[in-house]
Amino acid sequence: MAEELVAQELVLTLAERCALLIRDVPDYPGPGVMFKDITPLLADGPAFAAVVEHLADVARLAGGIDFVAGMEARGFIMGAPVATALGVGFVPVRKAGKLPGPMLGVDYDLEYGSARVELHHETIAPGARVLVVDDVLATGGTAAATVSLIEEAGGVVVGLAFLLELTFLAGRSRLADLPLDVILTVD
Numbered sequence: 001m002a003e004e005l006v007a008q009e010l011v012l013t014l015a016e017r018c019a020l021l022i023r024d025v026p027d028y029p030g031p032g033v034m035f036k037d038i039t040p041l042l043a044d045g046p047a048f049a050a051v052v053e054h055l056a057d058v059a060r061l062a063g064g065i066d067f068v069a070g071m072e073a074r075g076f077i078m079g080a081p082v083a084t085a086l087g088v089g090f091v092p093v094r095k096a097g098k099l100p101g102p103m104l105g106v107d108y109d110l111e112y113g114s115a116r117v118e119l120h121h122e123t124i125a126p127g128a129r130v131l132v133v134d135d136v137l138a139t140g141g142t143a144a145a146t147v148s149l150i151e152e153a154g155g156v157v158v159g160l161a162f163l164l165e166l167t168f169l170a171g172r173s174r175l176a177d178l179p180l181d182v183i184l185t186v187d
Contacts, residue, residue: 014054015184017047018163022184036164036186038135042077051078051163051183056085058161058181059131065158066128067091069150071117071142072098078163079133091124093117093146104152108145117145119153126154137162137182140171147175 012020021041028035042048055078059065069091070079076092083090096105096116105118124130130150137143137160147157159179165172167185 014050018051018184021047022164036136036166038074038163041163052081052085054183055082055133055161055163055181058159059086059088062129062131062158062179064129065131067124067130067155069093069119069130069132069146071132071134071146074136075134078135082131082133082161091119091130091150093119093149104149106145106149106152108141110139110141115142115145117142117149119149121153124150124153124155128155129158130155132157132160133162134160135163137165137171137180138169140169140174143171144174147178 018041021038021044023037023040025035025037027033041051059068059082065086065088067089068079068083068086070076071093072095080090094117096118099118099120102121103118104121105116107114107116132143132146132150134143143160147160150157157178159181160175161181163183165182165185167187172180
């Protein structure tokens with residue numbers, strides 16, 4: 001029986017493996033919201049390693065990546081191991097008020113309010129090539145603000161890579177014509 005399960009797992013695509021491991025949590029963080037919990041995926045070592053390797057391959061295809069940037073908080077979880085796999089630096093893009101010292105920041109609109117992302121101004125050298133990595137592409141607000149922030153710092157965003165895209169929220173439309181890779185889409 002266990003051998004059959006292993007054999008079945010080998011024929012699953014990465015997207016199928018992820019879909020089996022991402023848990024739906026209804027009405028979180030509020031009524032009518034279906035939260036996509038990636039915790040079971042992160043807890044599955046081989047599946048998480050396959051996701052990291054896929055995201056690193058996206059960077060390898062783009063060629064000459066200097067940094068991987070990840071947005072707080074789950075973008076840190078996804079992006080840092082990708083940067084390690086590539087042997088490049090990781091740039092944490094933080095929520096407002098989390099970084100000491102001089103920083104750059106970009107304000108952006110959310111569905112119900114606004115937010116701000118920040119990074120240290122000296123982190124990204126002018127012309128540095130950056131891959132932006134996060135867990136979920138939803139409305140695209142945080143990703144678009146991150147792209148803007150990296151460009152303001154002098155970096156060049158060569159692409160974006162996500163574990164999951166919620167296509168019904170049309171976040172892709174906010175990211176211009178940047179190369180975008182998604183492992184799993186949800187309609």
